[in-house]
Amino acid sequence: MPMLAERMGRAKPSAIMLVADKAKKLKAAGRDIISFSIGVPNFLPGAHVYAAAHDALEHDSGQYGSNRGADALLDAFLKHLRQGGFDGYERKHLASGIGAKQVLFNVMYALLNEGDEILIPTPYWTSYVDIADILGAKITLLPCPAAQDYKLTPAQLDAAIKPATKVLLFNNPSNPTGMVYTPDEVKALADVLVKHPHLWVLSDDIYNRMIFDGLPYAHVVKARPELRDRVVLIDSISKSYGMPGWRVGMIAAPESVAQAMVTLNSNHITNLPEVVTAAATAAFDGPQDVTTSKCADFAHRRDEVVAALAAIPGVACPRPQGAFYAFPDISVAFGKKHGANAINNDVDFCNALLDAKGVACVPGSAFGEPRAIRISYTCKPAELTDGLKRLQQFFAELN
Ligand SMILES: Cc1ncc(COP(=O)(O)O)c(C=O)c1O
Numbered sequence: 001m002p003m004l005a006e007r008m009g010r011a012k013p014s015a016i017m018l019v020a021d022k023a024k025k026l027k028a029a030g031r032d033i034i035s036f037s038i039g040v041p042n043f044l045p046g047a048h049v050y051a052a053a054h055d056a057l058e059h060d061s062g063q064y065g066s067n068r069g070a071d072a073l074l075d076a077f078l079k080h081l082r083q084g085g086f087d088g089y090e091r092k093h094l095a096s097g098i099g100a101k102q103v104l105f106n107v108m109y110a111l112l113n114e115g116d117e118i119l120i121p122t123p124y125w126t127s128y129v130d131i132a133d134i135l136g137a138k139i140t141l142l143p144c145p146a147a148q149d150y151k152l153t154p155a156q157l158d159a160a161i162k163p164a165t166k167v168l169l170f171n172n173p174s175n176p177t178g179m180v181y182t183p184d185e186v187k188a189l190a191d192v193l194v195k196h197p198h199l200w201v202l203s204d205d206i207y208n209r210m211i212f213d214g215l216p217y218a219h220v221v222k223a224r225p226e227l228r229d230r231v232v233l234i235d236s237i238s239k240s241y242g243m244p245g246w247r248v249g250m251i252a253a254p255e256s257v258a259q260a261m262v263t264l265n266s267n268h269i270t271n272l273p274e275v276v277t278a279a280a281t282a283a284f285d286g287p288q289d290v291t292t293s294k295c296a297d298f299a300h301r302r303d304e305v306v307a308a309l310a311a312i313p314g315v316a317c318p319r320p321q322g323a324f325y326a327f328p329d330i331s332v333a334f335g336k337k338h339g340a341n342a343i344n345n346d347v348d349f350c351n352a353l354l355d356a357k358g359v360a361c362v363p364g365s366a367f368g369e370p371r372a373i374r375i376s377y378t379c380k381p382a383e384l385t386d387g388l389k390r391l392q393q394f395f396a397e398l399n
Pocket residue numbers: 039098099100101102125171174175204206235236237238244248249
């Protein structure tokens with residue numbers, strides 16, 4: 001039989017999806033399952049988004065569209081950027097794609113030769129490593145444990161950047177930790193980046209409208225505008241607008257990178273569909289009240305999760321201030337048993353928790369931090385309360 005390409009040997013299915021699938025199967029078999037596993041916002045966009053999609057359907061041209069993205073979408077994203085505190089971008093700095101994931105794939109494809117080094121602060125969103133692996137990049141993980149609030153320090157960054165390092169991946173707010181860098185922390189990292197002009201920065205900001213406690217949306221480009229020539233800002237409608245299935249991701253980048261995206265799109269996806277474009281345009285351009293109220297709602301849920309975790313002896317959870325995840329260190333459970341189930345690592349923990357209590361979480365090893373688990377708290381409020389109780393009971397029953 002003919003062989004698949006070698007790179008497919010490095011491609012793996014998403015570990016998050018594996019847990020979500022197991023939970024789904026148990027639910028289908030009649031088990032009472034609460035899923036804290038999948039990172040979807042679980043709300044729908046405002047009525048104006050659907051109205052725009054309907055209208056686009058009525059006036060559909062049925063034709064191919066722009067490889068960069070329709071002008072209306074680009075202009076709406078420019079407005080979104082200005083509202084986020086970024087001036088000076090123009091259409092030529094932008095490009096669109098099928099969600100932030102596909103955009104990230106294309107940007108990494110455009111920037112990384114095989115063997116080029118990419119720095120990835122850890123815990124990381126799983127696909128960064130998976131994509132870099134497929135592309136044959138040299139991955140250097142920068143461990144940022146709970147003891148340093150899961151955040152990259154300037155000294156750590158400075159020490160990691162070598163003459164041959166090509167790309168830093170920076171994600172703020174973070175999936176899986178929910179941590180948000182303060183403006184001072186971002187400024188200190190930006191000061192380091194300025195000293196290393198050979199480095200690209202991929203800034204995955206897709207949770208930028210989900211920041212709590214009055215913290216601002218800090219960014220290396222705002223802190224040191226001279227970095228704009230080598231920073232690729234990545235955004236998406238998936239999380240901020242409750243539209244993960246609509247599949248729209250955007251970049252704001254140096255012109256050469258945006259043009260590379262356009263070239264890849266022209267050989268790849270060609271364009272976003274008209275109806276999807278209209279919906280995304282309305283999301284970026286229209287009223288932001290759904291996003292604002294959901295952000296407030298997530299902040300309350302964060303409080304509930306943090307309080308429940310704080311009541312479990314030995315569990316440490318740096319306080320998340322954005323996105324909709326908590327990432328507690330549960331290593332206190334290692335070496336113990338739940339019933340007959342020995343818990344020696346995060347995967348054992350998640351399996352035992354799912355079997356005994358019907359609560360699905362993602363093992364931290366999927367994100368490069370095997371002492372933790374990820375809790376995504378966008379389920380129904382009653383399920384969240386019930387699931388957290390079950391988690392507390394599970395810990396109380398360990399021996
Ligand atoms: C940090 C981060 N980046 C990118 C993505 C991909 O988002 P999209 O749905 O726009 O492809 C996700 C999705 O979970 C994410 O958490």
